[in-house]
Amino acid sequence: xxxxxxxxxxxxxxxxxxxxxxxxxxxxxxxxxxxYGDLLGKASxxxxxxxLFKLERPTRDQASLxxxxxxxxxxxxxRDLAVHAAMSAGVGGSTHASCLMAALAVGAGQLGGARExxxxxxxxxxxxxxxxxxxxxxxxxxxxxRADVWLPIEHPPGFDPHGASCPTPVRQTLGFLSDCSPGKxxxxxxxxxxELESVASYPLAMTGVAAAxxxxxxxxxxxxxxxxxxxxxxxxAVHALEQEIYGWRRFPFFANGIKLKNHPQS
Amino acid sequence: MSGPERLxxxxxxxxxxxxxxxxxxxxxxxxxxxxxxxxxxxPWMALLLYGITGRLPSPKQVRLFEGIWTLCASYPDPRLWxxxxxxxxxxARSTAALGLSAANAVSEASxxxxxxxxxxxxxxxxxxxxxxxxxxxLDLLKNELKKFRTxxxxxxxxxxxDERIEPLMALAETLGLSxxxxxxxxxxxxxxxxxxxxxxxxxxxALTAALAADQGMSRREFYHYLIxxxxxxxxxxxxxxxxxxxxxxxxxRCTRINYTGNPLRRWQK
Numbered sequence: 001x002x003x004x005x006x007x008x009x010x011x012x013x014x015x016x017x018x019x020x021x022x023x024x025x026x027x028x029x030x031x032x033x034x035x036y037g038d039l040l041g042k043a044s045x046x047x048x049x050x051x052l053f054k055l056e057r058p059t060r061d062q063a064s065l066x067x068x069x070x071x072x073x074x075x076x077x078x079r080d081l082a083v084h085a086a087m088s089a090g091v092g093g094s095t096h097a098s099c100l101m102a103a104l105a106v107g108a109g110q111l112g113g114a115r116e117x118x119x120x121x122x123x124x125x126x127x128x129x130x131x132x133x134x135x136x137x138x139x140x141x142x143x144x145x146r147a148d149v150w151l152p153i154e155h156p157p158g159f160d161p162h163g164a165s166c167p168t169p170v171r172q173t174l175g176f177l178s179d180c181s182p183g184k185x186x187x188x189x190x191x192x193x194x195e196l197e198s199v200a201s202y203p204l205a206m207t208g209v210a211a212a213x214x215x216x217x218x219x220x221x222x223x224x225x226x227x228x229x230x231x232x233x234x235x236x237a238v239h240a241l242e243q244e245i246y247g248w249r250r251f252p253f254f255a256n257g258i259k260l261k262n263h264p265q266s
Numbered sequence: 267m268s269g270p271e272r273l274x275x276x277x278x279x280x281x282x283x284x285x286x287x288x289x290x291x292x293x294x295x296x297x298x299x300x301x302x303x304x305x306x307x308x309p310w311m312a313l314l315l316y317g318i319t320g321r322l323p324s325p326k327q328v329r330l331f332e333g334i335w336t337l338c339a340s341y342p343d344p345r346l347w348x349x350x351x352x353x354x355x356x357x358a359r360s361t362a363a364l365g366l367s368a369a370n371a372v373s374e375a376s377x378x379x380x381x382x383x384x385x386x387x388x389x390x391x392x393x394x395x396x397x398x399x400x401x402x403x404l405d406l407l408k409n410e411l412k413k414f415r416t417x418x419x420x421x422x423x424x425x426x427x428d429e430r431i432e433p434l435m436a437l438a439e440t441l442g443l444s445x446x447x448x449x450x451x452x453x454x455x456x457x458x459x460x461x462x463x464x465x466x467x468x469x470x471x472a473l474t475a476a477l478a479a480d481q482g483m484s485r486r487e488f489y490h491y492l493i494x495x496x497x498x499x500x501x502x503x504x505x506x507x508x509x510x511x512x513x514x515x516x517x518x519r520c521t522r523i524n525y526t527g528n529p530l531r532r533w534q535k
Contacts, residue, residue: 007524014525022519032528042533055527097364105371146414147388147485149380164269257278258286264300 011055031055046070053223061182062217068180069213072173072206073228075235082107082232083239090240091251103236104229110153111161112207114228120158120211121221129188131195138199156200158208166193166203174209183216284317311335318490319483326441327481331491333437334477338430338470339492340499342506344515348373348496349503356507357515369500370493379496380489385418387475387488390448393455404458411464419452419472420459430470438477446480449473 014029028035031051039048043057046067050058058066076083085102089095094102107113122142127133138156155161174193178186189196189204189212197203207228214224243251285295294301296313297320305313308322311332315323323331344353348369355365374380393406410417422428438444452475456468478488507515 007522008518009524009526011525011527013523014527015520015523017520022521023517025520029525029530032531033533034530039533042535057533095361095364097360098367101364101367146392146418147384149374149384149489162270162273254278254280258280258282260286260295261281261283262298264295264298264304 012052050217053219053227058217059182061180064180065177065182065213066217068173068177069210070231072169072177073210073231075238076112076206076232077235078239080235081109081112083236086236086240087243087251090242090244091246091248093244096237096240099240100233100236103233103240107229107232107236110150110157111155112205114225115150116153116157116205116207117211117214117228118221118225119153120208121215121219121224123157124185124211124215125221129184131192134192134196135199138196155202158205158211159197159200159202160205161202163203163205166197170204170206170209173206174204174212177209177213181213181216183218185212185215188212314494315491319487321482326443330438330441330443330477330481334434334474335495335498337433337437338474339495340497340502342499342502344503344507346499347375348379349500350516352500352504353507353515356504357510357513359508359512362501362504362508365504366497366500369504370496373493373496373500380492382418382471383475383492384485384489386471387479387483387485389418390451390472390475390479391485394448394451397451403454404462407455407458407462407464417455417459417466419475420456420466420468422467422469426465426467428467428469431468431473434470434473434477443477443480446476448476448479452476 012031015025016027018024018026027037030039030048033039033043033051043051044063044067046063047058049070050056050062050066078084078087082103085106086099089099089102108115110116110119123134123137127137141153141156144152160167174186174190178190181187186209189208193204210228211224214227219227284297285301287294292302296305297316299305305316308316309328309332312323312328315321315328315331342349344350351372352365352369355361355368376382389410393403393410396406397403407417435444438449452468452472455472456466459466474492475488478491483491
């Protein structure tokens, strides 16, 4: 294959060059829309985000749902594992990119993270709004036959293994999003939450609400995983920046929080 | 324990199995040893393996596992996708740590690197267990192909023969570590696949997995050991790109984008 034949194939993006420079863009099209000559100033950020993923404009309901989800996920607060990771980078004066990479690495996980959301979306794809199917899958979750880089998940995805009851913000988010959802998943989750929590043995978590919302927006689990990863970055960014200013002396070090299981023999 | 009870018990209370530092006492505990007193003469690979497995490796094992890294994982070619990330970081004048970290994370791929390696050792462990129960190897291979359409550690895109097998086997033979049951099994699988016309030659993932299994590495230990294995090539690619003119690593002109999406349209308010 010659170098000239090697191109990037995409259904998302088209560019035409400036006449004086083949590497400078004159017009950028996203899914057919002229981004800087037409879309800019007309589309909201949320509409553009939806367009990038789905290649079509969102309906009013879809835009409202995605916007509500984006607000709900933007900041999990400084106790959240991913935000804690970002602050741990920030407090030591690490590069700002590393703060976000730290948040992504931790926020990618199977406890409160994007992988959990993707797995929960697999549940939605398999069970839909069939309560019996949910019962069966929660009681007998699918297991990988082969080892993988991911460890097997240790709790039903979308539920909180450390929860006592469903926390208020989770219920508030579920209530708001189910009211504006064009789909059936959030409404089903709102209506059957106690039954599902009972079978799962754990209360619903924010990841479960996000998975239902992303399913109602017709995102695939992979798309949902990506969206969940970056929709949570604003909180990680601002908390990292704040701790960078406050400095390590004011940040928990857990000075007396560690004990050794084994001590070297003297 | 259920609900928040585990968190309540863990609050400000982390029991470490791997060690800690004691700044006021000039002391660092690394697993069961004092780092400055007991481990000060270890090669870095030995310390890495000790951290991963909790077992102090023999000098021959250190040489083998370092040799796997040297021979098998660090081709300094910026066209390879993980290396390319570091090279792009270099050409964009990002930092080396960011480029290296991202490239290492990218190495946990599905078509190369992390996932095939884990699957390869998992395959060997599963197959040997089933053989011990009386299964026929050919039946197991057919079943594996039927279920997963591939056999981890066998077959390779672009070329059939893996050029790394010969030098790695030579090293393992020199060290007297080439004759274990998993290495024998890995070659048996290859022979059977070829003689039954499946056209799947062994690739380096199967051999490294077999050598590691023969040294008693678990699936997870093997996975953890491999994570940094690409670093030498990745770092070299970053440096090369960072020393050349900015932005000149494989620049793409606008017409190198082949758009196949929706026709042009207007955004109606």
